[in-house]
Amino acid sequence: xxxxxxxxxxxxxxxxxxxxxxxxxxxxxxxxxxxxxxxxxxxxxxxxxxxxxxxxxxxxxxxxxxxxxxxxxxxxxxxxxxxxxxxxxxxxxxxxxxxxxxxxxxxxxxxxxxxxxxxxxxxxxxxxxxxxxxxxxxxxxxxxxxxxxxxxxxxxxxxxxxxxxxxxxxxxxxxxxxxxxxxxxxxxxxxxxxxxxxxxxxxxxxxxxxxxxxxxxxxxxxxxxxxxxxxxxxxxxxxxxxxxxxxxxxxxxxxxxxxxxxxxxxxxxxxxxxxxxxxxxxxxx
Amino acid sequence: xxxxxxxxxxxxxxxxxxxxxxxxxxxxxxxxxxxxxxxxxxxxxxxxxxxxxxxxxxxxxxxxxxxxxxxxxxxxxxxxxxxxxxxxxxxxxxxxxxxxxxxxxxxxxxxxxxxxxxxxxxxxxxxxxxxxxxxxxxxxxx
Numbered sequence: 547x548x549x550x551x552x553x554x555x556x557x558x559x560x561x562x563x564x565x566x567x568x569x570x571x572x573x574x575x576x577x578x579x580x581x582x583x584x585x586x587x588x589x590x591x592x593x594x595x596x597x598x599x600x601x602x603x604x605x606x607x608x609x610x611x612x613x614x615x616x617x618x619x620x621x622x623x624x625x626x627x628x629x630x631x632x633x634x635x636x637x638x639x640x641x642x643x644x645x646x647x648x649x650x651x652x653x654x655x656x657x658x659x660x661x662x663x664x665x666x667x668x669x670x671x672x673x674x675x676x677x678x679x680x681x682x683x684x685x686x687x688x689x690x691x692x693x694x695x696x697x698x699x700x701x702x703x704x705x706x707x708x709x710x711x712x713x714x715x716x717x718x719x720x721x722x723x724x725x726x727x728x729x730x731x732x733x734x735x736x737x738x739x740x741x742x743x744x745x746x747x748x749x750x751x752x753x754x755x756x757x758x759x760x761x762x763x764x765x766x767x768x769x770x771x772x773x774x775x776x777x778x779x780x781x782x783x784x785x786x787x788x789x790x791x792x793x794x795x796x797x798x799x800x801x802x803x804x805x806x807x808x809x810x811x812x813x814x815x816x817x818x819x820x821x822x823x824x825x826x827x828x829x830x831x
Numbered sequence: 832x833x834x835x836x837x838x839x840x841x842x843x844x845x846x847x848x849x850x851x852x853x854x855x856x857x858x859x860x861x862x863x864x865x866x867x868x869x870x871x872x873x874x875x876x877x878x879x880x881x882x883x884x885x886x887x888x889x890x891x892x893x894x895x896x897x898x899x900x901x902x903x904x905x906x907x908x909x910x911x912x913x914x915x916x917x918x919x920x921x922x923x924x925x926x927x928x929x930x931x932x933x934x935x936x937x938x939x940x941x942x943x944x945x946x947x948x949x950x951x952x953x954x955x956x957x958x959x960x961x962x963x964x965x966x967x968x969x970x971x972x973x
Contacts, residue, residue: 587843594900
């Protein structure tokens with residue numbers, strides 16, 4: 547049985563851990579709120595852009611398949627943008643998203659080039675010998691669209707140069723505070739959502755439809771990547787909040803158990819001492 | 832009087848959303864004014880000042896580029912970056928202007944002149960937008 551001093555030390559150490567996890571929980575909670583707000587603030591832009599794209603798609607004519615970002619071609623090589631947090635201590639989130647991407651890579655019959663966003667995903671992929679084309683780490687909690695542009699640049703350039711024939715986006719989607727879901731879908735070639743064909747009006751284009759589309763499509767890619775990263779950040783923070791809350795609860799439970807043991811041991815010691823004293827006194831009489 | 836719905840968004844936030852009388856935007860081929868019942872239009876924007884008029888009140892917004900769509904009496908702007916006059920840090924803009932002017936004057940070999948020039952134009956427009964507000968404060972103070 548542990549000595550009373552050992553138990554006391556143990557309790558103190560667990561108390562300190564609980565304090566840390568509690569603080570981390572609160573930090574994650576406030577960051578999560580901010581990340582969620584940012585993600586929501588970007589939604590109107592995303593919706594409007596999709597609308598404009600589908601308006602454009604609705605009036606595309608034959609022969610305008612000249613924009614490489616919308617043209618399908620035989621697939622010899624696939625690119626994946628793997629978006630993960632930089633840090634751990636967020637429950638199973640990193641493991642889940644790494645597994646999702648790894649599973650996808652293993653399914654493919656053609657080779658896969660990876661662009662890693664976030665340290666956790668990069669480390670994982672490098673460890674397993676995956677070909678990593680580029681890595682972007684330390685984007686922080688509140689990246690701006692400008693921070694994302696280099697990522698979009700490399701993907702668009704690779705795709706346009708024919709280094710990859712399809713590009714997928716893999717990240718953790720924020721569903722609720724309790725649920726985050728790893729998702730993976732095709733970003734390139736772009737499939738303009740043929741929504742309800744809005745009035746097929748003739749636009750006046752300035753300077754020309756080609757020029758507008760040539761500008762619009764890369765922005766669309768940037769925006770989708772930006773949005774995925776915001777989702778990933780919101781997921782990370784909420785997963786961390788939940789994980790840290792569980793850790794704090796566990797620590798408190800452990801403290802209770804240890805305190806109980808501590809009191810028992812202390813009582814036993816006192817009883818034993820009393821017995822010794824009475825025994826000793828009896829021997830004297 | 833007929834109004835036109837005006838919405839301006841960036842990837843990061845909604846800048847403006849209201850019914851207005853006229854939108855004057857820096858189109859890629861020159862400034863254009865959009866009145867209610869304008870024909871469908873899709874144009875690129877260039878760096879410049881965007882003005883919105885509503886009941887005689889004019890709001891000035893800095894825009895660095897983007898797209899403008901007119902559709903069914905709605906103007907939608909997808910801006911790369913946009914700042915309302917009150918959001919502009921005029922001291923920062925002034926500093927950027929001086930820096931850019933210095934670059935253009937000294938012409939160091941390792942600096943991209945086109946970028947310095949673009950930086951200067953950005954700073955000048957920011958200052959212009961910010962000053963427009965200073966000269967004519969909105970009624971009721973603020």
